[in-house]
Amino acid sequence: MEAAEFPDLLRAGTIGAASLCVATIPLDVVRHAVQAAISSKRPHPGLTEAFRAAASPPSGFFRGLVPALFCSAAGPAAFLLGYEVQRGSKEVLEAGLVAKAVQVAVVQPFDFFRTSWQAALLLPETRASHLLRGPWEVITTDGPRSLWRGLIPTLLRDAFAAGTFWSSYMYLNQVMLNDSSMEDVLRSAVHSGLARIQDLRSNFCSKPSLGWPAYRPAGASAMAPAEWICDLCQEVLLDPVTLPCCGESFCKTCLQQWTVVKLDDGAPRARCPSGCGKQIDYRLPSVSKLLRSWLEAEHASELAERRRDIRDQELEESIAGGFGLWQEVAASRDLFVGENLAVAFGTSGIVLARHEEGRVKVKFDFFLWGISGVFNVNPDELLPQLPGTFGVSIGQRVLASQDLIVASAVRVPFATLGTVVGPSSLPDRITVCFDTVTEGQNRLDVQAFEILPSTELIGGFKVGQRVSAVENILLEGVVLVPPGSVGTVLSQYSDTRLTVMFEGRLDGRSEAVNLVPTAITGINPS
Ligand SMILES: [Zn+2]
Ligand SMILES: [Zn+2]
Incomplete structure (x- = not known):
């Protein structure tokens, strides 16, 4: 209901109620007269008697x-x-009940005189005079508060009636609009009822209450509190994603669509x-799993329906090359726009949407041409990104973590650099193109443990780098390696230590040593 409609509604309501009042008042007169009548002859005073008494003169009706x-x-x-004043700050049911209470309190004095005067119809004059007193007489003899006699039972009766009316109205609304199953509706009714009781109890116990989320008038999900509504689609959150910037939650699909639209507009983010x-x-x-499971319990059928819609839409809009929406991909080769290199081989990205002519719209993480990094590419220009279990991604520089042996000969010596080129046709392996090999093919299908990301280690050392000791390397006070001894960096042992294999340990054993990087220096190969 908009504010502009309010006066019309008020006028219509008042005229309607007044007309109804004039039309039905004779029945009220007869009813109250019969209820208040005294009869010694019969157990029930006659209706005919009441009608006859009211009809002489007819104004008695x-x-x-x-x-x-x-x-x-x-x-x-x-x-x-009363309802308008609270609308927006309270739930529908609560606002309705409070408005009903205001109404009862306002009309109670008028109701009192109407009923008294009508009830006097069949009474003998001596008894009727008490009921036929005017407002001034009642106020002066009984006090002004007596005008609200019987307010409590009236309030209880009307609050109960209004509550039942609103609840059944909303229940029917939900059944008809959402086509929910009876079980869902009952479950959600019980849920909201329990929540309401808990809320009231915490209010009466004057403990700090989390508060009932504010009622939101607009939108398809008018029954859900504002916090459960996605600001982008105005529906109950489906697969809610909470953003770290401000803690607001949105449907996952809504955020994805929002992102695509903004990137399409040319923004990099x-x-x-x-x-x-x-x-x-x-x-x-x-x-957010917790939020999702809570919402799924509260709005099961509504969310299931939307999930179905989204799936149907995705099936309709299948993407060329078998890629899925928001799939992680990488460029399968250098991509050019005209003469310009736009995206280098191995650059990672995500599929945003399908594009005309069997192309795929992809947002790349790095790009050398354009401003948004969004390109419409052929499916064969993309590779599905490797599963996270490999710890490396397509295009990443890696090195051999050990000598890689093919047909009992070392094909790739330890620490040889290479580039991950994509998934292998063999399970649990990826294809790496090594910079140098001793002989044959430089593309090898390797397992995850056979390679390491080629990153700089602490102290600026690299895996496989030749180093020499600059001081005595001690083990339990005994010199293990004298200064000048030559070795090879194998890996980083911890945040502060490297693992180095020395060639001439004084104890004659061939085991690697963990040491701080200041104990060694790199040997210039030349
Ligand atoms: Zn934010
Ligand atoms: Zn949404």
Whole structure:
């Protein structure tokens, strides 16, 4: 309901209620007269008697019309005003109940006179005079508070009626709009009821309450609190992803679409849709599992339906080359735009969307041409990225972690550099192109442990580098390696130590030594 509609609604409500009041008041007169009548002859006073009494004169049918009209006119106005004031800050049900209470309190004095005056119809004059007192007489003799006699039972009755009305209205709404199964609806009704009771209890015990999330009027999921709604699609969060910049959550698919649109507009990165201004990574954080399982329990059927829709859409829009949306890929060769090298071989990226003419829209992590890194490429220009278990990615520089032997001869000596070129046709292996080999093919299918990422070690040393000791290397106080001894760096042992194999250990053993990098120096090969 928009603010502009409110006066119309109020007018319509008031006119409707007043007309209904005039039309039905004779029935009220008869009802109240019969209820209040005294009869010694029969157990129940006769309706005919009441009708006859009211009809002479016929204006008797409109006894108490003035207070009744006040009830009808003030009732809807009080309710709608009460509801409008709270709308937006309270849940529908709560706002409705409070508005109902306001209405009851406003109309109670009018209701009191209407009922009293109508009830006096069949009573003898001596008894009727008490009921036929005017407002001033009642206030002066009984006090002003007596105008609200019977307020508590009226409140209880109307609150119960209004609560039942709202609940069944929302229940039917949900059944018809969402086509939910009966079980889902009942479960969510029980859930929200329990949450409500817990909320009320914590309020009454005056413990600090987390508060009931604010009611959100607009959107398809009007029954869900604002915190559960994605700001991008205005629906209950599906696979919620919480952004680290501001902690706001969005549907995973909504964030992905947002990212694609922003990258398509030429931005190198999208900014956070919450408006916090921070750039967000196009590799999104993982789905918040706890939040997801909670939402799945609360909105099972709604979320299942959307998940189905998304899957159907993805099936319809299959991507050339069998790639999937948001799949990690790498350039299978150097990619050019005209004469310009745009993306180098091995550059990693992610599939954003399908493109016309069997092409694939990819966002590359590094690019030498253009401003966004988004390119529409042929499927054969892409390779699926290696699984994370290999610890290396396509295009990465690696080195042999040991002598690699092919047909009982060393093909690739330890520490030889190479480049990962892609997945192998053999399971659990990847293909590496080594810079030098002793003989034959320089492409080898290797296992994960046969290579190491070629990174600089502490002290600026490299795996396989020839070094010499600059001081006595001691083991338990005994000199193991004298200064000038030559060795080879095997690996980094810890954050502070390297593993080095020396050729002439004084104890004659051939075991590697762990030492700090200041104990050795590199030997210039020339
Ligand atoms: Zn943010
Ligand atoms: Zn969304």
